Amino acid sequence: MKTKFLYIIPFFWITSLVVGQEKATVVVAANLKSAMDSVAKVYRIQYPKDVIQITYGASGKFYEQISNGAPFDLFFSADMNYPKLLKNNGISVSPIKMYAIGRLAVWSKKIDPTKAKMNSLIDSKIKKIAIANPKTAPYGAKAIESLKHFRLYDKLKPNLVYGENIAQAAQFVAFGAADIGIIALSDALSPAMKKEKGKFYVIPQESHKPLEQGCLILKHGKQNAAAKRFYDYISSEKAIQILTYFGYSQNTK
Incomplete structure (x- = not known):
């Protein structure tokens, strides 16, 4: 039985790459769209040769697609649980990074x-x-x-x-x-x-468990330098400023 993959709202769609460019396919939880669009634009200024193709959707659906072999390089989840499951199943090649806490x-x-x-x-x-x-x-x-x-x-x-x-x-x-x-x-x-x-x-944070959000580089992105750079960039001062502007934090206080 063939598994069908649903690709939602591509941020960049580049069908051919200029010599020297590197492309990373990134799937991102839907809550991040406004923030991640801004992060990607600023990243592009610093790394103009990288093509970051972003798709937004539900973390659980991305987890299912990744588990079934979808060729994604980097996953930004809306929680820590899906990244932990992927890590335990050997589908990732990086540590799980908690990049933001949502509200x-x-x-x-x-x-x-x-x-x-x-x-x-x-x-x-x-x-x-x-x-x-x-x-x-x-x-x-x-x-x-x-x-x-x-x-x-x-x-x-x-x-x-x-x-x-x-x-x-x-x-x-x-x-x-x-x-x-x-x-x-x-x-x-x-x-x-x-x-x-x-x-x-x-809504007060104490009314629910913290919305800790994690990301990781997937097995498909093991040799992808652009995926590694974008994974690192989400922890940069500029990216954190953008996330903070959109209501995210890096701690539960």
Whole structure:
């Protein structure tokens, strides 16, 4: 049985390389899109000969594809668990690097979540609540943890609508398919979401386990110098500044 691989939102798609260029195929958790687009642009200035082909999607789906032999060089997950599984299965060639810790936010155009905070989700005006699919998206799983922490999950479960990944959950609430959403803080801070003029409340970190995000070079990228450079670059001062701007941190404090 042949496995089909789904490639989502390529950032760069280069069909032929100029002599001297090196290409790395990188798969990245959807919550990182705005931040990683910016990191890639700055990286390109420093390493103009490298072609970094980025695809965004759900970490769980990328894990399945990588496990089935998808030819990716570098994986940026929305958690540490998927990288650990790949490492244990011998599909990686680098240490697992925790490059960022993400945050969740309640976002809406319909009401102002800063007023009632988590209780915004039980407002009478709210009929549909967007979150990422908890089976494949770590941000969705943490959203469920948070709802359970505040004892809201059982009450709100019938109102939940699931995006394939956290970026799609943000699209649902931005374009009216849902009244409110639990999305990545990085999405709430993105230029695209700011244009939608919604408001957001940052969910307390203590309501769920930390959204520690890990990356690693995959077996396919063992000899890929561009993949190694990009893996190293995510720890650079400039990359950390960009991640911080989009609401990420490097510690749980």
